[in-house]
Amino acid sequence: MIDNLKIPCPTSECNSQIDYNVAALIGGASFGCQKCSAQIKIASSSISDLKTTYEKFLDLKNNLSKK
Amino acid sequence: MNDKEDFSHQAVLIEELLAAPFVAATNANSKMAQEQAKFLMETCFDSENGAFSPKMISLTVKNAKESASDQTSELITFQLPLITIIPFNSLCVKDVSVKFDLEIISHVNTNTNDDENEKDKTVMRGSVASSNDASENNKTQRRNQSKMSVEINAGSIPLPVGLTTLLEFYTKNIQLKS
Ligand SMILES: [Zn+2]
Numbered sequence: 001m002i003d004n005l006k007i008p009c010p011t012s013e014c015n016s017q018i019d020y021n022v023a024a025l026i027g028g029a030s031f032g033c034q035k036c037s038a039q040i041k042i043a044s045s046s047i048s049d050l051k052t053t054y055e056k057f058l059d060l061k062n063n064l065s066k067k
Numbered sequence: 068m069n070d071k072e073d074f075s076h077q078a079v080l081i082e083e084l085l086a087a088p089f090v091a092a093t094n095a096n097s098k099m100a101q102e103q104a105k106f107l108m109e110t111c112f113d114s115e116n117g118a119f120s121p122k123m124i125s126l127t128v129k130n131a132k133e134s135a136s137d138q139t140s141e142l143i144t145f146q147l148p149l150i151t152i153i154p155f156n157s158l159c160v161k162d163v164s165v166k167f168d169l170e171i172i173s174h175v176n177t178n179t180n181d182d183e184n185e186k187d188k189t190v191m192r193g194s195v196a197s198s199n200d201a202s203e204n205n206k207t208q209r210r211n212q213s214k215m216s217v218e219i220n221a222g223s224i225p226l227p228v229g230l231t232t233l234l235e236f237y238t239k240n241i242q243l244k245s
Pocket residue numbers: 009010011014015016033034035036037038
């Protein structure tokens with residue numbers, strides 16, 4: 001699934017990666033680091049921005065695949 | 068006009084016929100790259116006086132161990148560029164597969180030199196073959212022509228180096244300031 005991505009763990013000196021899914025992130029899900037147990041989640045103030053951009057991105061992808 | 072003359076004007080150099088799908092794929096990729104760049108600049112960056120700065124979104128992080136014992140532990144909010152969250156890697160052409168039959172219409176040896184040591188140069192002309200269920204009454208189907216099956220597969224196309232560098236730069240710098 002293309003939405004499954006990795007982001008570097010923000011905890012200092014952890015150097016691990018956190019798996020996340022964009023759609024679930026927008027839905028308010030938390031994603032945990034396997035190494036240090038830190039959990040990331042989108043801040044409620046940014047949900048709208050991410051949702052809008054992601055929807056535009058999906059539109060672009062659909063339009064390009066049709067061409 | 069006999070059948071041969073009537074048909075030969077449709078013939079194209081075989082090299083041109085084979086190159087056509089690649090040209091189409093290249094054009095599609097070029098269009099995709101342009102649209103992707105436009106999307107990036109419009110949705111992931113803010114422009115001010117000709118300078119672009121990345122749009123940021125906020126995420127919160129909490130340590131699960133701390134939060135288990137201390138329900139009131141505060142969440143730490145950090146910001147990261149929007150561009151690092153969107154799965155841009157998926158905006159690439161994965162495979163191009165083209166399969167068609169070629170009808171070799173003419174086959175001309177262009178070597179006019181009498182020197183036997185010189186290799187023959189052959190120019191082949193052809194066209195995309197009609198489907199097998201074409202009417203049997205069609206004169207072209209009854210021609211004594213060679214057919215060739217062509218299958219072209221192109222691999223995945225990576226992101227432009229500039230964009231990869233930008234994404235790497237941003238993602239490598241995601242760290243909380245302690
Ligand atoms: Zn970690």
